[in-house]
Amino acid sequence: MTSHRDDTDGDSITRRHALECMLWAGTGVLWTVSGGVPVSLNLLGEAEAAxxxxxxxxxxxxxxxxxxxxxxxxxxxxxxxxxxxxxxxxLPVKPSFLIHTGDITHLSKAEQFDTAREIIGGAGFDVHYVPGEHDVIDENNGRTYLDRYGKNTKGAGWFSFDQNGIHFVGLVNVVNLKAGGLGNLGAEQLAWLADDLKPVSASTPIVVFAHIPLWTIYPEWGWGTDDSTQALALLKRFGSVTVLNGHIHQIMQKVEGNVTFHTARSTAFPQPAPGTAPAPGPMTVPAGQLRSLLGITDVAVKQGKTELAIIDTTLAGA
Structure with missing residues (x-):
């Protein structure tokens, strides 16, 4: 299980006077992260994890x-x-709902969306979607996606909702994406985000989710969002912000000030680590290794804690 954490402001993390708990359910290891330094606390069984x-x-x-x-x-x-x-x-603790951070389909075909809905709907939970670039390449400029998932959203599919004292924001940064280019939110969505956050108390935990990472991981491969700085500036006043993304098909994590960034594995195929291949794209590995590179992410919110416990489980995990 690969995780990268880059703390550009360790003092600001310490000033939060709290520890972030991270449980890697695939291996049963509980980590406490303080000032960006992970410390293994204990080996946990399933019951202890729950x-x-x-x-x-x-x-x-x-x-x-x-x-x-x-x-x-x-x-x-x-x-x-x-x-x-x-x-x-x-899962020993059942989630309240699911979020899907994009590339539901590979080619934006109606039958692919229908298959995905049938399988994901079988989980029996509410699901909140944002599109990936592979979901908006149909001849109708993303209409196939919006017809299925665009109800009660704005623009190209952005939206927000509140649950259990947390404000969730789903952003779209894949519209008009150039091949290999950085993601883009655009002026209209940024203006909406500013209005959406205005009435939200600074003490409210915020969870933002989008497809392409909102921090620049590797610009040469388009692994970042060109105007994310403007979005992140709107989030500075909040005490706890968690940003969840997909797109790069591997786990990378960074804490910067009040924001924890976390990217998720794919359920389909891995991609190479930044700069380790001529270009991004599907990475073929020995069949026995594939499921150790695919997975899901569970996020737990504990009452009285501002940080969220992020749990990554591989398909090969126990």
Whole structure:
């Protein structure tokens, strides 16, 4: 399990006077992260893991299911999505809802969306979606996606909602995306975000989710969002902000000031680490390794804690 944490302002993390708990459910290791330094506390069994996360509510992130993908990197992307849904059913603490951070489909075809909805709907939970670039490449400029998931959203599909004292914001940064280019939010969405956040108290935890990361991981591959600085400036006044993304098909994490950034694995295929290949794209690995590079992300909110416990489970995890 690979995780990268880059603290550009360790003092500001310490000033938060709190510890962020991270439970890697696939290996049963509980980590406490203070000032960006992870310390392994204990090996946990399933029952202990459930106890550690009790007393709050959880929601679950899946990403990059790429229904319709059938190349060598994973010719059975439908099956691995089904395995991910099976993981959700087996969780000791059931999530309140799911979020999908984009690339539901591989080619934006209606039948691919329908297959994804049938499988993901089988989880039996409410699901909140934002599109990936592979979901808006149909000839109708993303209409196929919006017809299915655009109800009660604005513009290209952005929206917000409140649950259990947390303000959730789903952003869209894949419209008019150039091949290999950085994501873009655009002036209209940024203006909406400013208005959306105005009435929200600074003490309210914020969870933002979008497809492409809102921090620049590797600009040469378009792994970042060109105007994310403007969005993040609007989030500075909040004490706790968690940003969840997909797109890069691997776990990377960074804490910067009041913001924790976390990217998710895909349920379809892995991609290479930044700069380790000529270009991003499906990475073929030995069949026995594939499921250790695919997975889901569970996020737990404990009453009285501003930080969220982020749990990454691989399809090969126990």
């Amino acid at each position: 106890s550690a996360l009790s007393g709050g509510f959880t929601f679950l992130q899946i990403s990059d299911s790429h229904i319709g993908f059938d190349k060598a990197a994973n010719p059975h992307a439908i099956d691995t999505l089904k395995e991910a849904i099976g993981k959700i059913h087996a």
